[in-house]
Amino acid sequence: MPTIGRRQIGDILQVLVRDNNIEQALKFLKKKMQREGIFREMKRRSAYEKPSEKRVREKAEAIRRARKLARKTAIREGLIAAPKPRTLAPGRAKTAFGQR
Numbered sequence: 001m002p003t004i005g006r007r008q009i010g011d012i013l014q015v016l017v018r019d020n021n022i023e024q025a026l027k028f029l030k031k032k033m034q035r036e037g038i039f040r041e042m043k044r045r046s047a048y049e050k051p052s053e054k055r056v057r058e059k060a061e062a063i064r065r066a067r068k069l070a071r072k073t074a075i076r077e078g079l080i081a082a083p084k085p086r087t088l089a090p091g092r093a094k095t096a097f098g099q100r
Helices: 022-036 038-045 051-077
Strands: none
């Protein structure tokens, strides 16, 4: 079965609907799908991709991954400063992942 990153395409994304709140469940499902890269994969598969374009895309993805890994390693070793933590907008309380 084809894979996306570490997961297989057939893996299940499960979202619990609480208090019949469909809108909130859909919002959470879309966020999960975005994080998993499903929308990007659907867009990529919607049209034929020439083998040369596929090689270029895969090479660019590999370079991006290598740079990200190098950046994380350099931060861990103290060679470069870690990015500043993002601050929340006023009035927004930080909640546990997926719970509101």
